[in-house]
Amino acid sequence: MKPVGLLYVGSVLLHYGFDVTLIDLLNRHDPKIASFVKPKPDKQYGTGKFHTVEISKPPQLSFVPRKYKRYGAPEEFFIHELKGIEKPDAFFVTSSMTYWWPGVRQTIEVIKRVFPNALVVLGGVYARIYPDHARLHSGANIVYSADLSQLNTLLSDLFGESFDDDLSDWFERFDPAYELYDRLGYLVFFTSLGCVYNCSYCLTPKLYGKWVYRDHERILRMIRKYVHIFNVKDVVFFDDAALIDKENHFKPLLRKLIRANLGVRYHLPNGIHARLIDEELAWLLKQANFVTIKLGYETSGPLQNKTGGKVQDEDILRAAQMLRSVGFTSSEIQAYIMVNMPGQTEQDVMNAIETCRKAGISISLNEYTPIPNTTDWLELTSAGMLPADVDPFLLNNTVLPYWWKAGMDVATVQRLKDLAHGRTSTLRS
Numbered sequence: 433m434k435p436v437g438l439l440y441v442g443s444v445l446l447h448y449g450f451d452v453t454l455i456d457l458l459n460r461h462d463p464k465i466a467s468f469v470k471p472k473p474d475k476q477y478g479t480g481k482f483h484t485v486e487i488s489k490p491p492q493l494s495f496v497p498r499k500y501k502r503y504g505a506p507e508e509f510f511i512h513e514l515k516g517i518e519k520p521d522a523f524f525v526t527s528s529m530t531y532w533w534p535g536v537r538q539t540i541e542v543i544k545r546v547f548p549n550a551l552v553v554l555g556g557v558y559a560r561i562y563p564d565h566a567r568l569h570s571g572a573n574i575v576y577s578a579d580l581s582q583l584n585t586l587l588s589d590l591f592g593e594s595f596d597d598d599l600s601d602w603f604e605r606f607d608p609a610y611e612l613y614d615r616l617g618y619l620v621f622f623t624s625l626g627c628v629y630n631c632s633y634c635l636t637p638k639l640y641g642k643w644v645y646r647d648h649e650r651i652l653r654m655i656r657k658y659v660h661i662f663n664v665k666d667v668v669f670f671d672d673a674a675l676i677d678k679e680n681h682f683k684p685l686l687r688k689l690i691r692a693n694l695g696v697r698y699h700l701p702n703g704i705h706a707r708l709i710d711e712e713l714a715w716l717l718k719q720a721n722f723v724t725i726k727l728g729y730e731t732s733g734p735l736q737n738k739t740g741g742k743v744q745d746e747d748i749l750r751a752a753q754m755l756r757s758v759g760f761t762s763s764e765i766q767a768y769i770m771v772n773m774p775g776q777t778e779q780d781v782m783n784a785i786e787t788c789r790k791a792g793i794s795i796s797l798n799e800y801t802p803i804p805n806t807t808d809w810l811e812l813t814s815a816g817m818l819p820a821d822v823d824p825f826l827l828n829n830t831v832l833p834y835w836w837k838a839g840m841d842v843a844t845v846q847r848l849k850d851l852a853h854g855r856t857s858t859l860r861s
């Protein structure tokens with residue numbers, strides 16, 4: 433998990449000559465955190481558990497029989513880092529999962545406690561999806577809900593001078609500014625942005641517009657540079673749709689990575705399109721040393737077509753067979769299955785689990801959450817199955833089955849999770 437969007441903002445600020453400091457409270461590898469809390473050991477590929485603190489549950493969640501925790505570096509560390517910054521002009525805070533907004537508000541509260549006159553700009557996924565909510569609740573002075581191409585306007589408004597370098601090609605021109613870190617366990621990059629599909633549950637096409645990929649020489653130079661600086665062994669591509677136009681994009685990129693032989697492992701954790709995998713692509717992935725391949729499957733049954741038709745059961749079976757035949761193990765290939773999609777039956781999920789078993793691949797079962805402005809959202813709210821003004825808080829995918837009458841109940845979701853993980857029922861009362 434890396435704040436890649438914020439790192440691009442950092443790049444643009446460095447480009448304009450600003451003095452930039454990064455505080456990443458989720459960087460488990462920050463050596464300074466060790467003075468505040470014992471670091472948790474790494475698991476596989478530079479990943480591991482975040483530091484957590486159990487905090488009191490907000491009253492709106494009192495009906496959920498689960499613990500409520502804050503993840504990330506301790507507050508004392510954050511305050512210490514803030515106090516090390518001399519006369520900051522502005523703070524740029526990012527956000528990811530919309531239902532984590534109380535954490536964003538708390539982050540901004542701490543900044544304003546240390547710098548009462550701080551100018552705080554909030555961006556990221558929550559700010560883009562829920563700008564009105566963020567304006568009301570986050571405590572930020574400015575909620576930035578555009579993409580990076582509009583950053584000039586914001587900077588001119590903030591600092592009263594003109595920033596007029598054309599940023600419309602920011603993705604092509606800039607690398608995410610990893611040099612702002614001291615130490616890292618792995619690197620995350622995007623080689624492409626957007627998607628040409630339009631799945632009913634996904635906001636990617638609306639967030640990014642048309643699908644674009646970056647020049648391969650630039651991608652390779654970026655990877656080489658940061659692998660060298662941080663001496664990391666793991667490089668993650670977080671594209672939403674890496675395999676679109678694979679003959680012009682991902683296959684040539686893979687050939688370059690093979691030739692470059694950087695001595696790292698590569699990962700595709702964001703669900704690639706099973707239908708677009710062919711024998712050559714599978715072979716190139718193996719030769720390049722990819723060790724994590726996740727396939728976007730989501731569900732079996734009629735919803736496959738109703739939600740956009742990106743994949744069928746046969747695509748999963750065929751892709752798995754091709755990947756297995758070039759040497760990928762069952763634990764290196766995993767399919768994402770969503771549970772609790774609108775209109776999904778328990779049998780649909782059971783069939784999807786069975787398909788993965790037949791394919792000889794692992795399963796990652798994730799609970800569905802409705803996202804504003806998606807087709808699902810518009811259908812659910814106009815049919816009265818979801819209040820349009822529901823607090824994003826309550827849309828936490830773990831929380832949803834406890835109250836959402838139009839979806840599966842907690843017992844069903846748990847039964848399916850147990851089935852996916854080969855357990856007997858572990859339902860908590």
Ligand code: SF4
Nearest residue numbers: 627629630631634672
């Ligand atoms: S294919 Fe993936 S990225 Fe594209 S719209 Fe569907 S879920 Fe989103």
